Amino acid sequence: MKKPVYLDYAATTPVDPDVAAAMMECLTLDGVFGNPASRSHGYGWQAEAAVEKARREVAELINCDPREIVWTSGATESDNLAIKGAVSGKPNAHIVTSCIEHKAVVDTCAWLETQGCQVTWLKPDRTGAVTPSQVEEALTDNTVLVSLMMVNNELGSCTDVAAIGSVLRERGVLFHVDAAQAAGKILIDLKQMFVDLLSLSAHKVYGPKGIGALYVRRDPAVRVEAQIHGGGHERGMRSGTLPTHQIVGMGRAFALAREKLAEECRHIEALRKRFLDQLEPLPGVSLNAVDKSGARVPGILNLSFAGVEAESLMLGLREIAVSSGSACASATMAPSFVLKGIGLSDEQAHRALRFSLGRFSTAEEVDFAASQVIKTVEALRSVRRPPAQGR
Numbered sequence: 001m002k003k004p005v006y007l008d009y010a011a012t013t014p015v016d017p018d019v020a021a022a023m024m025e026c027l028t029l030d031g032v033f034g035n036p037a038s039r040s041h042g043y044g045w046q047a048e049a050a051v052e053k054a055r056r057e058v059a060e061l062i063n064c065d066p067r068e069i070v071w072t073s074g075a076t077e078s079d080n081l082a083i084k085g086a087v088s089g090k091p092n093a094h095i096v097t098s099c100i101e102h103k104a105v106v107d108t109c110a111w112l113e114t115q116g117c118q119v120t121w122l123k124p125d126r127t128g129a130v131t132p133s134q135v136e137e138a139l140t141d142n143t144v145l146v147s148l149m150m151v152n153n154e155l156g157s158c159t160d161v162a163a164i165g166s167v168l169r170e171r172g173v174l175f176h177v178d179a180a181q182a183a184g185k186i187l188i189d190l191k192q193m194f195v196d197l198l199s200l201s202a203h204k205v206y207g208p209k210g211i212g213a214l215y216v217r218r219d220p221a222v223r224v225e226a227q228i229h230g231g232g233h234e235r236g237m238r239s240g241t242l243p244t245h246q247i248v249g250m251g252r253a254f255a256l257a258r259e260k261l262a263e264e265c266r267h268i269e270a271l272r273k274r275f276l277d278q279l280e281p282l283p284g285v286s287l288n289a290v291d292k293s294g295a296r297v298p299g300i301l302n303l304s305f306a307g308v309e310a311e312s313l314m315l316g317l318r319e320i321a322v323s324s325g326s327a328c329a330s331a332t333m334a335p336s337f338v339l340k341g342i343g344l345s346d347e348q349a350h351r352a353l354r355f356s357l358g359r360f361s362t363a364e365e366v367d368f369a370a371s372q373v374i375k376t377v378e379a380l381r382s383v384r385r386p387p388a389q390g391r
């Protein structure tokens with residue numbers, strides 16, 4: 001059977017063949033398999049050198065010092081380390097976040113609420129934007145941390161991190177940014193933005209699953225309390241033997257992302273336009289969370305189809321792999337909390353599908369997807385209202 005067309009790059013990406021090749025060299029006896037913490041022999045030194053090269057590659061993509069990179073198991077762990085680590089020992093800490101963050105942030109903040117922290121859940125506008133003045137108004141004397149995502153995983157909308165960072169630096173409040181969907185897709189220059197903590201993941205950028213990083217600013221120095229204790233790796237912030245092959249994969253993936261960023265952006269923007277142009281003749285299609293002024297990444301399109309349930313549409317679209325809500329939420333039938341968070345009704349949220357494009361997407365795939373969508377939506381609409389008599 002032919003595989004369905006993959007249009008779910010926001011859920012995860014395939015590992016780039018270059019990345020897979022680099023990882024393969026760090027596994028077997030003839031490769032760089034040593035423990036990077038082994039100081040007494042060349043196996044360890046070689047592995048350490050590979051890990052430090054990857055650290056530089058990750059740092060280069062976001063323009064920071066390699067010493068500001070802490071390896072983790074992914075953006076979920078980075079979010080946990082950043083948020084729990086920043087408020088640790090401050091039981092009355094006030095945190096500001098939004099109600100459309102990734103679950104890794106939402107659930108961490110909700111758990112901290114049960115531990116005595118106070119959380120303000122900002123409501124973004126229709127485009128998914130949280131404004132600097134909204135953030136500023138939420139600050140209190142007890143505010144320790146603001147946590148906001150740079151690019152939303154369901155909507156593709158962008159947060160004005162630079163402007164919000166300036167407000168927070170003035171007020172002496174820590175700023176954590178989840179950049180899992182932003183890295184490799186938009187420019188992140190940490191020399192130009194006041195961000196203190198920033199979460200990254202490899203598998204959204206053509207690297208392997210199970211590896212990520214947390215940027216922890218050195219100047220001014222930011223302290224995060226370790227959440228995993230052990231051998232004192234990563235300057236005590238995250239213990240555990242470093243997975244050399246995973247780290248090398250993330251490094252290579254981030255180096256590739258840096259090289260390809262501009263070209264890839266153009267490629268995906270062109271495919272996005274091609275897809276939307278073909279859907280143009282179909283009535284009742286709306287692009288969620290997008291207006292003319294709003295910043296967005298090209299790869300994520302959240303579309304609602306009037307009169308058509310997303311679940312039925314997905315069943316009809318067996319030859320395309322897409323997602324309704326976020327991948328984590330799609331096991332349940334509850335409407336996406338992100339779409340509700342930008343003001344969509346339950347009904348509207350149930351009619352939304354996310355199409356996400358990436359490095360390996362082609363014009364043929366987009367054409368096929370558009371024709372399948374049109375065919376399926378029209379078929380579903382024609383059976384929508386069965387005759388009143390019958391049975």
Ligand SMILES: *Cc1c(COP(=O)(O)O)cnc(C)c1O
Nearest residue numbers: 074075076102104153180181201
């Ligand atoms: C995917 C994603 C995460 C989780 O990253 P993992 O590496 O899978 O743990 C966190 N935040 C955002 C915005 C994401 O898109």
